[in-house]
Amino acid sequence: MTKISLILRALGVAALLTSATPSIAQTSEAPIRIVVPYSPGGTTDMLARFIASSLQAKTKRPVIVDNRSGAGGEIGTAAVVQARPDGNTLLFHSGAIAVYPSIQKKLPFDVTKDLTPITTAVGGPFAVIVNKDFPAKTLHDLIAMAKASPGSLNFGSAGVGTSTHLAGELLVQEAGIKMTHIPYRGGSDASLALLGGQVQFAILTVGESVKLVKSGKLRALAVTTLKRSDILPNVPTVAESGLPGFDASVLFTLFVSSKTPAPIAKRLNEDLVAVLRDPSMARKLKDLGLSPIGDTLDQAHERFDSEIRRWGTVIKKAGIHLE
Incomplete structure (x- = not known):
């Protein structure tokens, strides 16, 4: 093999190496x-x-x-x-x-x-949301009510097997309480049920509940991540409210x-x-x-x-x- 052939071959290998992970713009x-x-x-x-x-x-x-x-x-x-x-x-x-x-x-x-x-x-976090007239003012109050009357409280979600449903079930399990799950066709329907008093609380994303919370129509008892939400900074976390380490996103x-x-x-x-x-x-x-x-x-x-x-x-x- 000539010297020129060796150089050309080396250049070809180098070109292949440099193009091994092209930008997707080049792919x-x-x-x-x-x-x-x-x-x-x-x-x-x-x-x-x-x-x-x-x-x-x-x-x-x-x-x-x-x-x-x-x-x-x-x-x-x-x-x-x-x-x-x-x-x-x-x-x-x-x-x-x-x-x-x-x-x-x-x-x-x-x-x-x-x-x-x-x-x-x-x-981001989910939020534990209640109707503005619901007697529980904190998550601790809600858990106490559920323990005092097992199975009497309902919680709503966006549907069976959805993230909001499972976050609610995790809360129920971690708190050692018994509640009845009521599934709806999406977060909007769950919010309407909460406004109408068909359920006592619901797990919703912060984004879909923040306007109703800030308008005073609903109240947020807690957010489910370890860190508070930037758009609901005065709402404590579930971990701060009596369930240390609770974290669901x-x-x-x-x-x-x-x-x-x-x-x-x-x-x-x-x-x-x-x-x-x-x-x-x-x-x-x-x-x-x-x-x-x-x-x-x-x-x-x-x-x-x-x-x-x-x-x-x-x-x-x-x-x-x-x-």
Whole structure:
């Protein structure tokens, strides 16, 4: 082999090495599609559109939000599992996806094997909400009432197996009380039931309850994260209210097919983390009571596995089944 051939060969190897993890802007000219397994207009859809807009600005590629609602998120999730694993199709899902292995036994996919978490994008607290006329003024009061009359109080949520339902069940289990769960068709319906006095309390996201709380129509007894909410700073945490260590968050995560090549997944993570950690994203999320997370691939995987185990334990203990 001549000296020139050796040089050319070395240059070729170097070029391959430097292009091993290309920016997703260089990978393809095809649009990036973020699948949301819920209808337009909800929190998950809104967050996906925030991320899509910022990702498009960073990558200089079209980023489309594709709403594939139905079957509790199953249809949208299946679409991503079945998509070409080239990094151009992502799933943006709420914390409800961590419940699939425990509560939905007959699925055409396995989220632990068919999907790879790219990054935990956004998180924030739930709130324990009561009607303004309800006699309990603190979470401690609510727990005392429940212990004095087991099973007499009802709590509402956005539906069976939803994040708000499970956060409520976790609270019931940690407090050692007995309550009756009343599921509704989403957080808005649960809020209306609370306003009408059909339930004594509800677990809602801070974003969907803050306006009613600030207007005085509802009261927030506690938030479920270890840290207080920036938009409800005077509301104590559950941990501060008598259940030390209590911590439950609403989480939103981005996934790709598990068959996606590792270099593409890595670059997706890098670009998405950069977008999520930009100060403009935190400003957009603040009014929703949420904060950007943007963790690494390993951290996202570990967090997802932890959520599956945690909620699986809650589901088993509560005896929750989908009808």
